[in-house]
Amino acid sequence: MGKGDKKTKRGKINRGTFGVRRPRVKKKLSVETKIDISTKVNPK
Template identity: 55%
Template sequence: MGKGDKKSKRGKIINGTYGAKRKRKIKRKPTLQEKINPEKKK
C-alpha cells in the first residue's frame, strides 16, 4: 500500500491513472444558450 500499489490513491497519482479511488474532474462544455449569451457569472 504505497506508491507502487495500483489500487490506492497514491499509486494512481504516481502511475498517472484514474479509477474508483481517483476520480477525474469533468470539464463542462458550454451549452448552446451560453454560447449565444456569454454573460460573466459573479
C-alpha cells in the same frame, strides 16, 4: 500500500491513471456556453 500499489490514490497518482480511488475531474461549463447571446430577444 503506497506508490507501487495500483488500488490506492497515491499509486494512481504515481502511475498517472484514473479509477474508483481517483476519478477524473469533469470540466465545468464556461460562462460563454451558459449565456447564449444569439437567443436573446432584441428590444425594438
